[in-house]
């Protein structure tokens with residue numbers, strides 16, 4: 001399709017995201033983003049639209065978080081080094097990076113909704129998908145994706161928001177925030193044997209949100225093409241039936257085989273294939289705005305390679321036309337199980 005030839009792809013980036021310093025040995029280290037930014041400068045100079053973040057406002061943060069929790073994060077500025085949770089330390093400027101991480105996502109949404117961009121990748125830290133209403137955890141401070149979804153509902157009146165979370169950890173923060181709602185559909189694939197040990201098959205949402213949480217536990221041995229098969233068979237029908245008016249990807253890359261925390265076997269190519277697949281389904285439903293938000297990924301080198309695959313797929317979505325899939329028994333079993341659990345809701 002010719003209109004896809006000149007895609008305007010936005011990138012949120014800012015040096016101030018490096019100011020959150022959880023410690024030299026902490027996996028969520030500023031070197032992660034440094035490696036990603038270096039890769040962008042080397043491989044995509046001139047191809048991308050740079051989006052400058054602005055700090056979020058209190059009102060934005062309180063779309064999701066309690067005022068007392070927001071205050072607690074702000075108070076970390078009084079200390080050179082302190083801790084928001086046992087695994088989530090804070091340095092004196094963590095608050096600034098966190099405010100800007102949310103603000104960068106919201107600025108990206110404004111640009112997407114104004115039609116200036118076809119897609120955007122917010123390359124921010126700290127990550128967000130484990131952050132709860134009133135609590136940090138799993139290296140996350142504010143729930144960037146959750147706040148972005150609420151902001152779109154409030155500012156744009158966006159109906160039906162799909163959040164796809166391919167980080168290898170279950171995004172318990174996002175899952176909890178929207179557990180009772182059908183306006184935001186949370187779709188996660190993850191290793192259930194890793195932190196936070198949630199996101200079971202039967203976790204499908206509650207009340208009016210029943211059926212609007214789709215949790216897909218993955219075995220560690222799963223390979224690239226099997227994951228693409230699972231996404232093709234589940235995310236495809238979900239997108240066509242739900243017809244989201246905004247797609248947010250909680251894009252973590254700790255399922256990479258070289259990641260020091262995840263224990264999976266994927267390569268960077270999996271993420272390029274997933275991106276092309278999702279962008280293909282998206283064009284079937286009228287190209288709603290799509291925002292990628294960085295979550296995990298703890299080998300700076302592997303992380304940069306994965307982000308490169310995604311950005312390449314966004315800049316040039318048509319090659320290859322159809323991602324290669326592998327319909328192995330174990331991939332097919334996963335698809336069958338998710339379908340069986342969700343059939344009764346009649347949503348997809």
Ligand SMILES: [Zn+2]
Pocket residue numbers: 167168169252254295296297
């Ligand atoms: Zn993760």
